[in-house]
Amino acid sequence: MTLCRAPIRNKVDELRIISTTLGVISAVVVLVRIFYKVFYSLAELGLDDYVILATLILGVPSTIINDRGTAANGLGKDIWTVPFAQVTRFIEWFYVIEVLYFTQLALLKLSLLFFFKRIFPGPAINKIIWGTITFDILFGIAFTVAAIFQCKPISYYWTLWDGEHKGTCININALGWSNAAISIALDAWMLFIPLSQLVHLKLALNKKIGVALMFCVGTFVTVVSILRLQSLVHFANSSNPTWDQWAVALWSDVEINVGIICACMPAMRVILVRIFPKALGTSAIATDQHYAKYGTHSRVTGKGTNNGFGMSSQIMHTKTFEVRHGQRDIENGDEIGLVDMDDLSGKGRSRRNSGSAFSL
Incomplete structure (x- = not known):
């Protein structure tokens, strides 16, 4: 119990375990995808492979910051149990992870769009995909830049809380909400792109259902985005940020890592079919x-004929x-x-x- 008889709450370890576990799983999935394609199938990497690898590379510091930066400085605790110096360091690391999140989110969607472009080569759908790619790139740049310069001076982002510093910030709530809302709408549009092409495929009904279900797994990421949006209600105006922003950090981490895993599912199925062809009902060849x-x-x-040189x-x-x-x-x-x-x-x-x- 604290001096004011409030219970001592601590969810630091939960975030560390979830973040590290998901970070390791997403890293393994991406690396297996890349190594299989490069060293086993001997195929060239596509743009979707390079972009998902870039997403993972940005995810490594995010996972480390969750463990050694935000969680180590009070995320998951009530602010009145955290020393002042740690509160400032917590917000500094939270600022960094917010910028990384906006960049990762755009790259994750870009990887899926390049995958769609590779498997749906028709000219009409390509125009739609290229338009979506352009929008996603602009979306990522706009929110990353806005996140970096949301306060003037930039340091006011992590000194605002103590009331002893001067500066200005944009509406941080509006920044978070608008990013989440646009991201959810873009996810829904990106789900429509592959599903719209199933109508034109000459496949048995069960095959079409299988393909549709594979793409619909991505809706789980959209559900996570909605849960994250709910956690942003008190994002900027919280009087207890080290506790209230725990949910924001958690759902942001889950959204990115589960998104990476979902983006690798088609490639992982190819690998699993190669390893277990009979179990999955197809041929490895x-x-x-x-x-x-x-x-x-x-x-x-x-x-x-032999030419004397062994050839x-x-x-x-x-x-x-x-x-x-x-x-x-x-x-x-x-x-x-x-x-x-x-x-x-x-x-x-x-x-x-x-x-x-x-x-x-």
């Missing part, structure tokens, strides 16, 4: 086509293919072929599936 390249391919034909002399037959984007079922219904190629070698036009496919 077909799944590996997800990472293949398409363009001009060479095929070796004829008999080879065989062979006749090389080159075929050039015209890339034609479309959507059709593979024979076993396991994949959606998103790119077709027409043989332009002059001996008839034969169609084959490129490896650029979205595994279901």
